[in-house]
Amino acid sequence: MKIIVKDEIATKILAEKIAPFLQCNLCLLLEGPLAVGKTTFTKYLLQVLGVTESVTSPTFLIMQQYTTKDDIGVNHMDCYRLAGLEQQEEWKIYFDYFPDRINIIEWPALISNQISSKYEIIKITIKVGNDQERLFTIKTNNPDLSAALGKEG
Numbered sequence: 001m002k003i004i005v006k007d008e009i010a011t012k013i014l015a016e017k018i019a020p021f022l023q024c025n026l027c028l029l030l031e032g033p034l035a036v037g038k039t040t041f042t043k044y045l046l047q048v049l050g051v052t053e054s055v056t057s058p059t060f061l062i063m064q065q066y067t068t069k070d071d072i073g074v075n076h077m078d079c080y081r082l083a084g085l086e087q088q089e090e091w092k093i094y095f096d097y098f099p100d101r102i103n104i105i106e107w108p109a110l111i112s113n114q115i116s117s118k119y120e121i122i123k124i125t126i127k128v129g130n131d132q133e134r135l136f137t138i139k140t141n142n143p144d145l146s147a148a149l150g151k152e153g
Contacts, residue, residue: 001149005134011037014136015044018122021145022049022102024072027119029108032126037134038106041126042076045104049074058106063094073101080107 005011022028022045030038043055050069058064058078066074075097082091095114103119105111115121123139140146 001138001146003136003138003149004129005136006131008040011041011134012044012047015041016048017148018138018145019045019048021122021140021142021148022104023120024100024102025098025119027098027103027105027108027115027121029112029121029123030104030106030126031108031123033128036126036128038126041124042104042106046074046076049102062091063097065097068102075101075103076106077103078106079110082110 039057046055051066058076063077125137127135129135
């Protein structure tokens with residue numbers, strides 16, 4: 001499903017539609033070039049889930065952790081720097097934090113094959129369109145989420 005987002009307000013509205021479908025043992029994979037809005041989108045998702053802390057990019061720390069208003073843990077991970085780690089074992093330790101949490105993963109290509117069979121996956125690719133619009137391509141096998149998003153398009 002493709003959704004055109006014209007501005008930051010529309011990004012927030014899209015996050016409000018998707019956030020209720022985020023649950024424990026789910027991985028939301030966010031792909032797209034630098035500065036396309038992956039962290040901004042995550043910030044709005046976490047606001048909807050009741051996270052009151054400031055949401056920042058996890059690029060330098062690799063993973064930030066938050067707690068929702070319903071006391072659900074959220075991992076916000078950026079895999080961009082994992083490719084620089086010498087041993088696969090160095091970055092696999094992050095998987096210990098995945099069970100029973102919502103996992104939002106930016107730059108997931110390096111680890112997506114490691115998690116696809118263990119977790120429900122929602123994949124979102126964001127691209128810059130005309131006039132700084134964003135094109136969100138959303139892949140999910142959740143029929144309720146697809147129906148909710150169908151109202152958008």
